[in-house]
Amino acid sequence: MTELLPDPVPARAMGSARLRADGPAKVTGLATYAVEHPADDPLHLWLVQSTVARGRLVDLDTAAALAHPGVVSVLDHTNAPRLVTDDPDTTDPELVVLQDDRVAFRGQIVAAVLAETSEAAREGAALVTARYETEPHRAELRDDSPAYAPESVNPDQPTDSDDGDVEAGLAEADVVVDQTYRTAYEHNNPLEPHALSVTWLEDDDGPRVTLVDSTQGVHPVAATLAPMLGLEKDRVRVRAPYVGGGFGSKGLPHAPEMAAVLAARTVPGRAVKLAVTRQQMFALTGYRTATVSHFRLGARADGTLLAIDHQVREQTSALKEYAEQTATPTRMLYAAPHRRTRHRLVELDVAVPSWMRAPGEMPGVYAHEIAMDELAIACGLDPIELRLRNEPDVDPETGKPFSGRRLVECLERGADLFGWADRTPEPRATADGEWWVGTGVASATYPTMTQAGSQARVSALGGGRYSVAVGAVDIGTGARTVLAQIAADALGCAVEAVDLEIADTDLPMATVAGGSSGTSSWGSAIVAAAQLFRRDHGEDPDSGVHTTASAAQSPGMEQYATHAFGAVFAQTRVHRYTGEVRVPRLLGVYSVGRVLNPVTARSQLLGGLTMGLSAALFEESHRDPRFGHVVTQDLATYHVASHADVRGIEAVWLDEEDPHVNPMGSRGIGEIGIVGTAAAVANATFHATGVRVRQIPVTADRFVG
Amino acid sequence: MRELAYLRPDDVGAAVAAVTDNPRAQYLGGGTNLVDHLKLGVTSPELLVDVRRLPLDEVEEVAGEDGPVLRVGANVRNSDVAAHPVVRSVFPAVARALLSGASGQIRNQATTAGNLLQRTRCVYFQDVTTPCNKREPGTGCSAIGGYARYNAILGASEACVTTHPSDLAVALAALDATVVVRGAEGERRLPVRELHRLPGDRPEEDTTLAHGELITAVELTAGRLTRRSTYYKARDRASYAFALVSVAGALQLDGDTVTDVRLAWGGVAHRPWRATVAEDALRGSTFSEEAVLAACDRELAAAVTSEDSAFKVPMVRNVSALVLGRLAKEDR
Numbered sequence A: 001m002t003e004l005l006p007d008p009v010p011a012r013a014m015g016s017a018r019l020r021a022d023g024p025a026k027v028t029g030l031a032t033y034a035v036e037h038p039a040d041d042p043l044h045l046w047l048v049q050s051t052v053a054r055g056r057l058v059d060l061d062t063a064a065a066l067a068h069p070g071v072v073s074v075l076d077h078t079n080a081p082r083l084v085t086d087d088p089d090t091t092d093p094e095l096v097v098l099q100d101d102r103v104a105f106r107g108q109i110v111a112a113v114l115a116e117t118s119e120a121a122r123e124g125a126a127l128v129t130a131r132y133e134t135e136p137h138r139a140e141l142r143d144d145s146p147a148y149a150p151e152s153v154n155p156d157q158p159t160d161s162d163d164g165d166v167e168a169g170l171a172e173a174d175v176v177v178d179q180t181y182r183t184a185y186e187h188n189n190p191l192e193p194h195a196l197s198v199t200w201l202e203d204d205d206g207p208r209v210t211l212v213d214s215t216q217g218v219h220p221v222a223a224t225l226a227p228m229l230g231l232e233k234d235r236v237r238v239r240a241p242y243v244g245g246g247f248g249s250k251g252l253p254h255a256p257e258m259a260a261v262l263a264a265r266t267v268p269g270r271a272v273k274l275a276v277t278r279q280q281m282f283a284l285t286g287y288r289t290a291t292v293s294h295f296r297l298g299a300r301a302d303g304t305l306l307a308i309d310h311q312v313r314e315q316t317s318a319l320k321e322y323a324e325q326t327a328t329p330t331r332m333l334y335a336a337p338h339r340r341t342r343h344r345l346v347e348l349d350v351a352v353p354s355w356m357r358a359p360g361e362m363p364g365v366y367a368h369e370i371a372m373d374e375l376a377i378a379c380g381l382d383p384i385e386l387r388l389r390n391e392p393d394v395d396p397e398t399g400k401p402f403s404g405r406r407l408v409e410c411l412e413r414g415a416d417l418f419g420w421a422d423r424t425p426e427p428r429a430t431a432d433g434e435w436w437v438g439t440g441v442a443s444a445t446y447p448t449m450t451q452a453g454s455q456a457r458v459s460a461l462g463g464g465r466y467s468v469a470v471g472a473v474d475i476g477t478g479a480r481t482v483l484a485q486i487a488a489d490a491l492g493c494a495v496e497a498v499d500l501e502i503a504d505t506d507l508p509m510a511t512v513a514g515g516s517s518g519t520s521s522w523g524s525a526i527v528a529a530a531q532l533f534r535r536d537h538g539e540d541p542d543s544g545v546h547t548t549a550s551a552a553q554s555p556g557m558e559q560y561a562t563h564a565f566g567a568v569f570a571q572t573r574v575h576r577y578t579g580e581v582r583v584p585r586l587l588g589v590y591s592v593g594r595v596l597n598p599v600t601a602r603s604q605l606l607g608g609l610t611m612g613l614s615a616a617l618f619e620e621s622h623r624d625p626r627f628g629h630v631v632t633q634d635l636a637t638y639h640v641a642s643h644a645d646v647r648g649i650e651a652v653w654l655d656e657e658d659p660h661v662n663p664m665g666s667r668g669i670g671e672i673g674i675v676g677t678a679a680a681v682a683n684a685t686f687h688a689t690g691v692r693v694r695q696i697p698v699t700a701d702r703f704v705g
Numbered sequence B: 001m002r003e004l005a006y007l008r009p010d011d012v013g014a015a016v017a018a019v020t021d022n023p024r025a026q027y028l029g030g031g032t033n034l035v036d037h038l039k040l041g042v043t044s045p046e047l048l049v050d051v052r053r054l055p056l057d058e059v060e061e062v063a064g065e066d067g068p069v070l071r072v073g074a075n076v077r078n079s080d081v082a083a084h085p086v087v088r089s090v091f092p093a094v095a096r097a098l099l100s101g102a103s104g105q106i107r108n109q110a111t112t113a114g115n116l117l118q119r120t121r122c123v124y125f126q127d128v129t130t131p132c133n134k135r136e137p138g139t140g141c142s143a144i145g146g147y148a149r150y151n152a153i154l155g156a157s158e159a160c161v162t163t164h165p166s167d168l169a170v171a172l173a174a175l176d177a178t179v180v181v182r183g184a185e186g187e188r189r190l191p192v193r194e195l196h197r198l199p200g201d202r203p204e205e206d207t208t209l210a211h212g213e214l215i216t217a218v219e220l221t222a223g224r225l226t227r228r229s230t231y232y233k234a235r236d237r238a239s240y241a242f243a244l245v246s247v248a249g250a251l252q253l254d255g256d257t258v259t260d261v262r263l264a265w266g267g268v269a270h271r272p273w274r275a276t277v278a279e280d281a282l283r284g285s286t287f288s289e290e291a292v293l294a295a296c297d298r299e300l301a302a303a304v305t306s307e308d309s310a311f312k313v314p315m316v317r318n319v320s321a322l323v324l325g326r327l328a329k330e331d332r
Ligand SMILES: Cc1cc2nc3c(=O)[nH]c(=O)nc-3n(C[C@H](O)[C@H](O)[C@H](O)COP(=O)(O)OP(=O)(O)OC[C@H]3O[C@@H](n4cnc5c(N)ncnc54)[C@H](O)[C@@H]3O)c2cc1C
Pocket: A636, B026, B027, B028, B029, B030, B031, B032, B033, B034, B035, B051, B074, B100, B101, B102, B103, B106, B109, B110, B111, B112, B113, B114, B115, B116, B117, B118, B119, B165, B166, B167, B168, B213, B214, B215, B216, B240, B241, B242, B243
């Protein structure tokens, strides 16, 4: 397998609007999701979860469950197959399922019931009774909870940063904003809950495990599970033909997947299906920690920033550390001579937090952009003007030039489209009948990444047709559609001439659909393979010839700071009697390199904006610290934006390409839409009402009284 | 194994007898609430008596002692009631209340009786791993000191602090609707205001109905006041959310003088809360927003709140002012 530095690809199909290749299969119900995947005579698994937050399982009575017709077996820590857990490099503590009697959080898997039907499994699970020896637990992120500095923050960035002397900068400042901003616990809640179908086979070469999983990365799942199962990665085959969203929660396998694999191992040859329930997702499949950002901004009277100090407190789990990188965008968003960031974690006996769309950027930029709004008011400046005055020439964090930083154009274009010029600067100045009306703005940014390791294979099928294979997953983003466009341009053929194969570990290695890096990483590999294929096999290749290649990292990724940028504008109405907040208009203007497919890109950006609106006004997982679990654990009590909440919403982008990051000229677009949106909405509620709410969700009760 | 028997009689008497005879039997309407509870383990009946074949699906206009009466069969779907022309013109509060509830799909499935008898949405009630006096008497109330955003501020007890979730029930309480009930002993009528109860020390009982009593209809008497009625539900998201607070109001003015008024509150108590103290204060007075707020303050003097539910006091008085203010504008 060869690594190639691909040449830029001339855009023909790239950039054109194409409807989703899998759209018809999805809307007609022909697309089979993980748990629907046909299997002969499958068994069904149901998880039994701990009802204490910390302690030891002393006794598990499974007699009644086993007596239930249809129940085949009950797995617990005494009888579940053993995992390989002695290698810290390959042992994920979250995945050490059913191996001992320890309970680390409420909702942890303590048993699993295997039955002939899903109903029998569920009923069996309800019949299992557990007795615990409980120990005191910590489940509340309090302002006085002891906190520690992790070694690094997600994925492996420095915990702290120091440039200049923040205290001196603040002392010199004419204007200081010193405030604390909070974000709520949030759960990803993709439409399709986590699910899988798994079969364990014993053949002559030893065990072979096949999964149809709802995941954002088939290769990462195989690579994570295999060593803990004592297997080589190629003995674990994972497919994910259709996935109903993930938002990061399916980025890596979680405990339910491991439980299902263990169960399958006890019934070789039979498929085991597990559908995680919505309620179980609130304990078992990751979430965004609540964050507390203490911000201090010091500026000259004209708004020029002298000091930026961002100190974050957030939560991790005692079972496994996860450090949300909340303050990392603060390191590059604006210029200031004196800058400091800190991350501190409070360790609690709770479920394991994980990635949720734009981890770090979402809560961090939220806090920064409200602080900027407050600074604008303190300086008597228009919030856009304040941002223009603090534009850096180079990346403040690395000193490198940006591969492209057109934040100012995003702000200005947005201001034009939104009619910002007509805005009255004073808050609480516009009423429309029963409503206060206001507008707000925020900047957005998201790092542009291409992950190393993806490979693609191009094969000639004859008659001018090609197979292009990459083990990437389309989690509903449109990757299937866009990768075919990239492949067509890289091969110089029509999109229709490309048979794209994805979502199977039997296909070449591909990285996770995460970090807004999927299209860039997989697309680069496809381009590399296509260009090498042409080099080796020419324009008229014999049927059957094929080439596999990976892309060398674009040198621009080293030379430049690579980020996407955007500006979000929101109009809110706050009801004068009830305090209810509505968002009649939401606009995002983005600089994201070449937009490869305006149809699917628009969906990604609108989806991000919607999720940002949802975070701004609704989303909050309420953990009851007495019990240790989230009690708003369904979609009736965990509110996400409904259709009626999303009114005028628009995403536009600058016409551009970024020549430095990949051969397509594109940057990632999956996450930037959620960044800054909550701040724009919150700032607009301040402008409407004159009431500054420094935590999300911004709920009606904040405005009545 | 948990056996669950299922009957679908087409005769009211047979249905009533089947449930009356079995203490672990329950009626099944549209199932949008009960089926969830079966799955969650909140309730485990041994017999379900499906009422949907019973002849209770008509909306009829009949003559009544105090004026024309609209009789809504227990099985009429929420969406059909909301769309009924007489409901829309003569009882607008009822149509608005229904349309503010749940989602289009659920309203198409949910029945009138089922809506009134839906159980609380208290998160602990629905989570069988936590104590709840309503679900399991004597285990304690997790909502006290817990998630309190949807808790009651009026009429709660130490045993239970939850609220009743139905929007329809609030509108019916304001309009003094009557519930027609069939039991083993025959038919009886009760004011809807007497259907739901406060928790006291028996929070497991939501209503005053005896086991086996079947709701067959709801009756609404038309009047000048019912036509001048409306409903407002304050909620976190614009659709598909239960009320933080809601207000059903009706108003009759003579010039600026309040000749008659109805005010019922949702989201504040274990049952729809008729704000009779506020009504009495307003009746005969000169209408103004201040007068409404002052009248609500009297009603709310008894409110007991926690940090997370304190907002309901200003919110419900504001929404009352909003609702009656809108009606006053219409009336002038
Ligand atoms: C996500 C969600 C959101 C919702 N939002 C709202 C909302 O905003 N506002 C709102 O008001 N409601 C809301 N609802 C609740 C919904 O209105 C109720 O679930 C529905 O009205 C219940 O009607 P049903 O016919 O399906 O009742 P079922 O579920 O069949 O029964 C409910 C109860 O009524 C009993 N019952 C049914 N018929 C009779 C009868 N004729 N006589 C005696 N007992 C009977 C049953 O035994 C059961 O105890 C929501 C529900 C869901 C799931």
